[in-house]
Amino acid sequence: MARNLPPLSYLRAFEATARLGSVTRAADELGRTHGAVSKQLQLLQEQLEIPVFEKSGTGLRLNEDGAAFFATVSRAFDLLEERYQELKASRNEASVHLSCSATFAMVWLVPRLAEFYSLYPNCRVQLNMSSSARDGGSNRARDGVDFTLSWDRLSRPQVKGEFVPLASVSFGLVSAPDYPFRIDGDKFFFPTRISPDHMSEQWTGWQAATGHRISAQSELYFPHMHLCVSAAVTGLGVALVERRFALAELKSGKLVQRSEFLTYEGGFVAIMKPGRALSPAASHFLDWLRGAFMRE
The missing domain is CATH 1.10.10.10 (Winged helix-like DNA-binding domain superfamily/Winged helix DNA-binding domain)
Structure with missing residues (x-):
């Protein structure tokens, strides 16, 4: 039946x-x-x-x-x-299972995975992608996840639990070159600011840390930071972004930097799962990731 x-x-x-x-x-x-x-x-x-x-x-x-x-x-x-x-373990296939934001996976990680696989051809990377800025920190840890990659120090300045620092993170304002933007002392004026969904506190944290004040008439929301970057490129507004996710657009001139970038040393971290020892594959991946960040 x-x-x-x-x-x-x-x-x-x-x-x-x-x-x-x-x-x-x-x-x-x-x-x-x-x-x-x-x-x-x-x-x-x-x-x-x-x-x-x-x-x-x-x-x-x-x-x-x-x-x-x-x-x-x-x-x-x-x-x-x-x-x-x-x-999967019974097949002796080495794997590392990580949780990360969709933006990090699409913009940074996947384009570089060929390098990792060339070094570790028998290791497979499994991705559990989370929302744009929360980086899996608000999701219940799944049994198979080795660690969570977290970079959003603006909305989550403190990292809870055991973690491994991997690289710095930097946050600043970007927009299309011809987008209207005016500076008066420490105050920035522009029509629209662009934010990841439900993450307006990023702007609050950035202003508190830099001493700048933002005056925008409206706000647009997108579910991932890479979509915020794309929206800024098309002239929809000013986005507050982590620099590595807009680096290609800044280098090409599609975006321009509108402020200094606020840097958190060691702000990109791998959050360990409590009570779970890292497998050799997970250790290899973290070593490779740290090295890739350093080379950049």
Whole structure:
């Protein structure tokens, strides 16, 4: 007899949204659009014939039925993940599983992975991508993750738990060359500022640390910092960015620097999972990553 189960994609959308409390963050983690995840949640609830979420501010919260269902789905996913990792380990395939922001993965890491694989051809890198600025710090650590890469020292100045410093991070203002921008003493005037979703505190932290004041008439939000950089290139506003993620655009002249860059020495860190010893593959990856940063 065929199993009477919803599609796995519906369950993955439900589990991620329930765990993260947000369709946007679930879409980031799953590599799907907000609309695709919303549609899967709708179809799941139609099949269940009962709602499992209720509105909570700007996010979602499980109702009583949803909480009970989530407990079962989460246990099932944990067991699947555990057995999956055991099967991979049984093949003696070296791997490192890390959590990082989608921006870091797309702009910096993936273009350089060929170098890592040339040094360690039998090691595989598995990515768990998180939202643009939180870097996985707000997500529940998954069983298979060796460590989380975190760089957003503006909104998270203090790193909790055990961590390994890898490189400095620098934050400053950038815009298209012809975008209107006026300076009066320590105050900057421009029409629109560009921010990652729900991360306006980055601007507050930057102003407090630099002594500058920002006067903008409006604000645009995008789910990833690399999209903020792209928006600035097209002339939509001024973005507050980590320098390495806009370096290519600054070098090409598509963007210009509008302020000094505020640097946090050792601000790019690998946050270790409590009680988990680093595997040889994970150690090799961190050594390579640190070296790659130094060479740049």
